[in-house]
Amino acid sequence: MTDHPTEGSEGRPAIARAALFGLCPECGAPGLFAGPIRFADHCHRCHLDFARFNVGDGPAALLIMLIGAIVVPLALWLHFSVHPPLLVHLIVWPLVVLALTLGGLRVAKGGLIAAEHQREGREGKLIDEEGDSGGQAS
Numbered sequence: 001m002t003d004h005p006t007e008g009s010e011g012r013p014a015i016a017r018a019a020l021f022g023l024c025p026e027c028g029a030p031g032l033f034a035g036p037i038r039f040a041d042h043c044h045r046c047h048l049d050f051a052r053f054n055v056g057d058g059p060a061a062l063l064i065m066l067i068g069a070i071v072v073p074l075a076l077w078l079h080f081s082v083h084p085p086l087l088v089h090l091i092v093w094p095l096v097v098l099a100l101t102l103g104g105l106r107v108a109k110g111g112l113i114a115a116e117h118q119r120e121g122r123e124g125k126l127i128d129e130e131g132d133s134g135g136q137a138s
Contacts, residue, residue: 012118019111024048025118032113037105039113053116059108067100 013021013028022032029045039050075093078084115121 013114015111015114015118018114019107022106022110023114025114032110033106036102037109039109048117050113053113055109055112055116059105059112063101063104063108067097067104070100071097 011027012025013023015025017023018025018028018032021030023030024032024043024046026048027043027046029043031040031044032050034040039055041051042049071093074096075089078092079089
């Protein structure tokens with residue numbers, strides 16, 4: 001009923017599964033990432049080139065807002081309910097932010113690349129009446 005691939009269709013994993021486990025969006029093989037948040041050059045099984053996808057800064061901007069919305073209330077709650085020394089805040093919250101950022105960025109980038117691939121996302125272009133791309137639409 002849907003136009004988009006689901007898990008098992010053509011060997012493609014669902015977007016959430018590809019994001020959570022770092023799977024190739026085409027064949028489902030593990031190995032989307034070469035480092036904690038750095039993409040591999042290509043899939044080792046199907047040779048899909050990951051460099052052609054433009055993930056950009058969208059996941060990072062979203063995570064900054066989400067993590068801030070989570071950490072600030074938690075830090076305030078801890079401060080006003082337990083009254084820990086300032087050193088506790090200086091140790092705990094940077095580590096929490098780092099862990100949430102690295103984990104969240106990996107999942108967000110994996111999900112974005114899987115969605116872009118499975119929905120065949122491409123760079124937008126304007127096409128004029130004569131069919132030439134790059135011109136202004138009339």
